Amino acid sequence: MIDAVGVTKRYGDRVAVDDVTFTVRPGAVTGFLGPNGAGKSTTMRMILGLDAQTAGEVRVNGKRYADHPAPLREVGALLEAKAVHTGRSAYNHLLALALTHGIPRRRVDEVVELVGLREVARKRVGGFSLGMGQRLGVAAALLGDPHTLVLDEPVNGLDPEGVRWIRQLLRSLVADGRTVFLSSHLMSEMELTADHLVIIGRGRLIADTSMAEFTARFSRKVVRVRTPEGGALRDLLVGPDVTVTAPETGLLEVHGLTSGEIGQLACRNAIPLEELTPVTASLEEAFMDLTQDAVEFSVHQDVLTERTAS
């Protein structure tokens, strides 16, 4: 259980996290979603007391993280940035952390086994691949057998094998009844794992909703219509519950009507249609729409099509 109430973090003039309130409920995966720079990593560091919030409060199982007599027993964390001395072996790194709490050595062996690092546990971490480093981070997070796990973009930069491993791990953690708070900048990651979503953009809370609710609300139907008489058709279609956008000339995207309704309307008004395709907007698009205004640096791309080049 993690409670963040009115949490704000300022770095100088820059507001990284702005008055954010949410709850991570026990026994489920809460996805923490937001574009890059939204403030996810900062929020997670504040949960662990690594960064001090400018205002507000974060509690883990009712107390500030630092006030727990055995913090590793409460929350296990895999942070975004590396947090390992490169000169030490994986085993010695884990043992050093275990010793602070009096966690027995057999538990170190257990987590090493669990993440599949036994072969390389005695090797220096400096030579580890990204995937091995993530495994070591997960081992450290599991050391205290905590009920809550905080994982900051665990699949970022991993190869497909590593991604698959993390997903399986997440599933087994949830099957154990653990609370997982998982950040990502990709909706597709969340669709696979999250029960609940906390979405932020530019440091502000945008949504705090169950995955089911989010899907119901945002997986809207869109119909793509291609016609030489776009202007005329548009005037016919728009209404209180219908929005029409024209991403390019001759193409309309219609929300709020079925393809059948559009076809009949066009036929009755003798408007020729070249294409009529129902499209389901993905949750990824819904997420992008939601956070668009909040994206810090939107990328302006000049799209050069083959046609204009030839």
Next chain:
Amino acid sequence: MTATLTKAQRPSAAPLPDDIRVTQLRVMHSEWHKFWSLRSSYFTLAATLIAMIGFGGLFAAVTATRWTHMRPVEQAHFDPTAVSLRGFYLAQLVVGVLGVLIVTGEYSTGMIRSSLGAAPRRLPVLIAKAVVFAVITLVVTTVTAFVAFFLGQYLLSSHHIETTIGADGVARAVVGAALYLTVVGLMGVGLGFVVRSTAGAIASLFGILLVLPVLGEALPTDWATNIDPYLPSNAGQQIMVVHPDPSALLGPWSGFAVFCGYAAIALVLGAVLLRRRDA
């Protein structure tokens, strides 16, 4: 969809014991393990050994062979203890770097976030690092100071210019070399927490220890006589003077106390900043 199992039902092999929690002693145990699980610790301790014993022996040997050619003034000022302990000058660089590195090595690699995540009250980490470092360094430098002293006296004895450990002020000077070196390292630990970058902390430490006295000498004489004795390394090195000048502002132990005061300032400042700043 998510099964809610109680803790006992979880498939984590055997349950963990009940007394798991962070204590100062456990954080020290962790720091002890951290120290001995890095190769650089062994290299640095070996370098301290070589600096103290190797250079002490070398200076003693050179002095012995040159003795008959030395002018009477030089011979009158000759101090067999100081010659055998001369390696401290180099050793302080090595020990200082070691003290800095046990802290800044964690900042440069990001390890500090793991350390503070495991001991989020933070102060126990600084205390554990300082205590573990002080114990290890004091033991190693005491042994090497005595070895350097006895080796030096053995080499000087060929010209019957040696002294004995029982002579006035000698034992204090030998133990003092170890104490001085240990406190240099502790100052490095404190500055490591203040500055957090390896290069910056090493530069500050040696600026304080080596550059300040040189600047002090450039002061007008009436200022210099009042200020120079209180500069950190000048004060600290009094403890190694076998025949202290009774009219000096700071004697061996008062000088060393002043030096400890500087190291304490660095550590306290480091502690305050460690508590306040983001990791």
